[in-house]
Amino acid sequence: MYHALTILASLLISSSLSFEQKCFYPDSVQELNIQKLTGTTWYSLLRTIDVASSNTMCERVSNFxxxxxxxxxxxxxxxxxxxxxxxxxxxxxxxxxxxYEDKKQDDTAMTAAYASGNKDELNKATKNIVENVLMKDGFVFVTDYLNYFTTILCRESGEWMIWTLFPNTTPSLENVVAAYSAMHNMGIFAQLYTIECQAGH
Incomplete structure (x- = not known):
């Protein structure tokens, strides 16, 4: 299934390459219904290549x-x-x-997570990313509570930072198409790359 995900993502990436756009926050995004997310688990398998994700393989998100x-x-x-x-x-x-990420509660924990295993100079860069990007810019979350959970961040530089999560490490084509359709319906065209996630439970 990972190969099917890779092929589909490649086709969708190719169709998006002609759209060079400055990022924006989508209009009319609904607030999350946390009760619908309670008990669910999501795995990041598609993302932009950006400064925040350069040292992470993937993430598992749970316990909403x-x-x-x-x-x-x-x-x-x-x-x-x-x-x-x-x-x-x-x-x-x-x-x-x-x-917005709670700076007071999350600054140290996020830096430790994203700097893990880095050399000193990369740790400094990671801390800068956390403080000046992830703690500064707003997050928009888009989900249908079944197929995908997408995190969208628009940097002041105009760069998209998008991470799309799925309910398991081998999403179906239906999961992937639903995620891309939601982004395209919001007018978002960005290159996303697949991640092979070996995350355990």
Whole structure:
């Protein structure tokens, strides 16, 4: 199934190459219904090639919990093979459909997860990414609660940062098509690349 995912993603990437666009936050994005996500687990298998994901193989996202300000989730960030870092990510709702990472709670944990295994100079770069990108820009989450869970971040530079997660490590073609259709319906055309995730449970 991974090969089918790769072939489909390649075709969809090719169809998107002609669209060079500056990123934007989609209009009319609905707030997440955390109750529908309770008990679900998602694996990141498609993403843009960006500064934040350069040291991670994939991520497992689970344990969605509603909070007073938004929601929190448990992440298992794989940095190579089955090496991983477990941490909790907190998102606070800023405006309709746009969330911000809780800097006070997540700065240190996120830096530790994304810097794991890096050399000193890369650790400094990772800390800069966390503080000046992931802790600064708003996140939009788009999901149909069944096929895909997509994270969209629009950098001030105009660069898309998109990570699409699926309910298992071998998504069906239906899962992938549903994710791409949702992005295209929002007018988002970005190159996404497949990740082979060996994440354990």
């Amino acid at each position: 919990t509603e909070t007073d300000d938004g929601f929190k989730v448990k992440l298992r960030t794989y940095t190579g093979g089955l090496k991983h870092v477990d941490w909790i990510s907190h998102f606070n709702l800023d405006r309709s459909g746009v969330y």
